[in-house]
Structures are given as C-alpha cells and as structure tokens.
Amino acid sequence: MQFDKIRxxxxxxxxxxxxxxxxxxxxxxxxxxLGTLRLGGRKAPYDDLSYEFLGGPADVLxxxxxDKSLRLLWKxxxxxxxxxxxxxxxxxxxxxxxxxxxxxxxxxxQLARLSTREYxxxxxxxxxxxxxxxIVGILSAIGHGEAYAWLVSAQLxxxxxxxGARAALTMQVLEEAKHxxxxxxxxxxxxxxxxxxxxxxxxxxxxxxxxxGTEKLFGMNVVVEGIALGIFGMMSSFPGLEVLRLFHxxxxxxxxxxxxxxxxxxxxxxxxxxxxxxLRRLAMLVPALLLIPTLEDDLAELGIDVxxxxxxxxxxxxxxxxxxxxxxxxxxxxxxxxxxKALNAYGDVARPGHVQRDYISGETTKGSDELEVEGEIFExxxxxxxxxxxxxxx
Numbered sequence: 001m002q003f004d005k006i007r008x009x010x011x012x013x014x015x016x017x018x019x020x021x022x023x024x025x026x027x028x029x030x031x032x033x034l035g036t037l038r039l040g041g042r043k044a045p046y047d048d049l050s051y052e053f054l055g056g057p058a059d060v061l062x063x064x065x066x067d068k069s070l071r072l073l074w075k076x077x078x079x080x081x082x083x084x085x086x087x088x089x090x091x092x093x094x095x096x097x098x099x100x101x102x103x104x105x106x107x108x109x110q111l112a113r114l115s116t117r118e119y120x121x122x123x124x125x126x127x128x129x130x131x132x133x134x135i136v137g138i139l140s141a142i143g144h145g146e147a148y149a150w151l152v153s154a155q156l157x158x159x160x161x162x163x164g165a166r167a168a169l170t171m172q173v174l175e176e177a178k179h180x181x182x183x184x185x186x187x188x189x190x191x192x193x194x195x196x197x198x199x200x201x202x203x204x205x206x207x208x209x210x211x212x213g214t215e216k217l218f219g220m221n222v223v224v225e226g227i228a229l230g231i232f233g234m235m236s237s238f239p240g241l242e243v244l245r246l247f248h249x250x251x252x253x254x255x256x257x258x259x260x261x262x263x264x265x266x267x268x269x270x271x272x273x274x275x276x277x278x279l280r281r282l283a284m285l286v287p288a289l290l291l292i293p294t295l296e297d298d299l300a301e302l303g304i305d306v307x308x309x310x311x312x313x314x315x316x317x318x319x320x321x322x323x324x325x326x327x328x329x330x331x332x333x334x335x336x337x338x339x340x341k342a343l344n345a346y347g348d349v350a351r352p353g354h355v356q357r358d359y360i361s362g363e364t365t366k367g368s369d370e371l372e373v374e375g376e377i378f379e380x381x382x383x384x385x386x387x388x389x390x391x392x393x394x
Contacts, residue, residue, distance in 0.1 A: 045158065055161025058264050065168030065257060069175065072249065076182045080243040082119035083185045119240065120189055126239040132190045134301035135238070139187050141295070142231045144197045145224050146180040148205040152220045159213050161265050168257055175250050186243065198294045204287035211284070214267070215277065217258045219284045222320045225254045227288060230313035233365030233374060234304065245370065252373050258324040267325050278329045285317065285328070289339065293346065304364060307343045311359030314339050319378050336360050 028042075035041030045054040075092060076085035123132065153172040160169060187194055197205070208219030229251045236244035271277065292310035299306045318332045328335060340360045347354040365374055 045161070053161065053163045053166050055165065055265060056163070058162030058164030060164065061162065061260055061264060062164035062167045064260050065253065066164070066171050069168075069171035069253065072253075073174075074246045076178070076243075079246055080182065080186065083182065083189065085182065085185070120191065122240050123190055127190075129192065130301055133192045134298035135235070135241075136187050136190050136192050137195055137298040138231060138235070138295060138302075139183065140194045141198065141201055141291075142228050143180070143183045143187055143194075144201065145205060145228060146176055146183055148209055149220055149224060149228075150176040150180050152209050152216050155209070156214075156216050156220070159216065160261060165261055165265075168261070172254055172257065175254070179247060179250065182243070183247070186241075198291065200287040200290035200294060204284060204291070207280075207284045207287070211280070214258075214261075214271075215280065217261070218281050218321065218324070218326045221254055221258050222324065222326060223284055223288055223317055225251050226317040226320055227291075227313055229255060229374070230309065230316065230364065233367070233370040234309065236370055237366040245367065248370050249373065252377055255320055255377060258320075258326075262324055272325050272327045275329075278327055281321070281326055282329050288317070289314070289342070292343070293350075305362075307347060307357075307359045308362035309364045311340065311343060311362045312364045315360045315362075316374070316378055 031041040033041070046052075047054055075087045076083055077088040078092060127135065150173065153169055153176050157166055157169050157173070160166060204219075204223070208216065208224060211219050229248065232244045232248040232251060235241050236248055238244075289310070292306055295309070296306035299309060315336060318336050321328060322332045330338075337360075340358060343359045344354070344356050347356075363371075365371055
C-alpha cells in the first residue's frame with residue numbers, strides 16, 4: 001500500500017516528545033507519592049510499561065480458565081433451542097447439522113422433541129403444577145444467586161493479580177451472565193410464579209458482594225458456587241432440565257479457580273488466619289445453613305431429603321474452603337461434625353420418629369458424568385474419557 005507522506009519539522013517532533021516525557025514523570029511521581037500516603041494515586045492495577053496487569057502474565061491461569069472456557073463455551077441455541085436464544089455462529093450451526101445427521105432415529109426424535117415449541121407441553125406432561133412450583137422454587141434460588149455472581153465476578157477483576165487471572169475472571173463474568181439469562185428463561189418456561197430471594201440467601205449474597213478483596217472468592221467461588229454445583233448436579237437428570245449439566249460443568253471450573261489462583265499468589269498467613277477474617281467467612285457460611293430448612297418443602301415434593309442435600313453441599317464447601325486455605329474459626333472436620341449435629345437436632349424436633357444419621361456423608365448429585373466431575377474436584381479421581389471429552393484438556 002502506498003501513502004502520501006507529509007513532511008514535518010524534526011525539531012518540533014523532538015520538543016513535543018521532551019515535554020511529554022517530563023509531564024509523564026511528574027504525573028506518575030505524583031500518583032506514586034499519593035499512593036504511598038494512601039491519599040489516592042493510580043487505582044488501576046495495570047502495568048503499562050510491561051503491558052501486563054500487576055502480578056505478571058500468569059499464563060497457567062489463563063490456559064486453565066480463559067483458553068479452556070472459550071473451548072467449552074456452550075451456546076444456548078444448541079443446548080436449549082426451546083428457549084429461543086440465537087447465539088450460535090454459522091459454523092456452529094453447520095456442525096450441529098452434521099451431528100444431527102449422525103444420530104440414530106431415537107436420538108433424533110428426542111432432540112426434535114426438545115427443539116420445538118412443545119417444550120412447555122413436555123413440562124406439563126412430566127410435572128404436576130406443584131412439582132413445577134418446587135422445581136422453580138429451587139432453581140430460582142440459584143438463579144437469583146447467578147445475578148450476584150455476575151456482579152461479584154466483575155468486581156473481582158479489580159482484585160486479582162496478573163493478566164492470566166483477569167482473563168480467567170473475564171470468562172467467569174461471561175459465563176455468569178449466560179447462566180443468569182439462560183436460567184431465567186428456563187425458569188419462566190414453567191409458567192408458575194417465581195419466588196423472591198429468601199431471607200437467608202439474601203443475607204448470604206449481600207455479605208458476599210460486600211466482602212473485601214479476595215475474600216469475595218471465598219463467598220462466591222466456594223460458598224455460592226458450591227451450592228450451585230449441588231443444585232445443578234441434583235437436578236440435571238430431571239426431564240427437560242438436561243441443559244443444567246452444562247451449568248454444572250461451568251460451576252466445576254469456577255470452584256477450581258481460587259485453588260489455581262492461590263497456587264501462584266498464595267494467601268499470606270495473616271490473610272488465612274486473622275480471627276476477624278475467619279469470623280467473616282463463617283458469617284457468610286451461616287446463612288447457607290439457614291437456607292436448608294427453607295428448601296425442605298420443595299425438595300420433599302421432588303423426593304429429596306433436604307438434610308441429605310444440605311449435608312452434601314456443606315461437606316463440599318468445607319473441602320473447597322480447606323483446599324483454598326480459607327481458614328474458619330475451627331478446623332473443617334469439627335465444623336462439619338457440628339453441622340451434622342445441628343441437622344439431626346432439627347430433625348429430632350421437626351420430624352417425628354427421626355433417626356440420627358450422618359448427613360454430611362450424603363450425596364444428592366445424580367448422573368454418572370456429574371458424579372465423575374465432582375469426584376475429580378473433591379476426591380482427586382480422574383474423570384472418565386467421556387467426561388474429559390466434554391470438558392476438554394486442562
């Protein structure tokens with residue numbers, strides 16, 4: 001390409017550059033002083049000299065979360081065509097058509113059933129009105145949580161170090177937005193009233209969004225995402241809710257983000273063990289315990305013991321907290337024992353003839369793929385070849 005170049009004075013160019021360099025030094029030095037005195041200064045944690053956010057590149061985090069999330073970025077148009085989203089590219093639509101041609105008649109018929117306007121009829125055939133209310137009551141609880149997750153993950157962008165960590169959080173922001181929007185449409189398709197946030201969940205989510213710094217990772221990626229993992233794993237085998245398996249896979253990556261982040265930027269002992277921080281973490285966890293009784297009626301309608309669900313979820317939250325060095329006022333085993341005693345004590349009062357049980361060892365996640373995903377997260381088991389194909393290489 002040819003350009004008609006314009007001649008300018010070399011002296012003028014040199015003078016402009018000198019003035020700019022002087023102004024740059026003055027501005028940066030002033031901000032440095034103000035920052036040292038805690039009077040302001042530069043706020044953005046970005047190093048424009050090295051073209052990186054503070055903390056460096058952290059390419060391992062980028063590869064494990066940003067690159068992997070892009071590979072696994074599912075589209076609602078393909079996974080839940082009955083919801084009306086149009087988010088597939090032309091290439092993705094072509095691949096979908098190729099996959100459709102490779103299906104047998106039974107697989108094709110099942111897909112067609114979920115790809116038409118008959119989806120609501122399917123829900124009406126599969127569920128009574130009360131069952132639909134129960135499903136909506138449970139899914140809306142985590143649906144409201146996705147709204148907070150969207151906000152909190154965006155706030156965390158300014159709290160984590162390194163380019164890789166910000167790339168990882170960017171993917172979580174994108175996925176939380178998708179979770180909120182798709183889950184909202186899914187819940188609305190049931191054509192029953194959608195309840196508001198319960199008081200325990202409201203208290204929990206408000207504490208999470210008000211948490212400082214990386215404590216938000218405990219509130220969101222350990223507590224809230226731990227609950228979400230339990231709900232999606234429990235309900236993804238329900239007729240018409242198969243898309244929740246994709247939510248479950250996303251949440252599994254979200255729960256793994258703090259562990260990967262702290263490998264590169266470990267919590268200091270003061271952050272881990274400070275008594276006030278420990279109490280604040282417990283304060284975020286307590287409403288999750290109070291949430292359990294509010295779900296009992298709806299879970300019971302679906303044949304699920306709320307104590308088994310609560311024990312399963314709290315156990316997983318405890319594992320995640322311990323793995324990420326988010327110390328609590330007591331060690332994990334002691335706290336889990338206390339939770340089990342509390343569930344049994346409530347059962348003694350609320351359930352005639354209640355028999356003491358170890359609810360903490362319960363498991364309400366269904367489906368082989370979901371169990372394998374969680375087995376790798378919580379027990380270190382390797383996922384099957386099928387699960388690896390779904391989730392992609394790390």
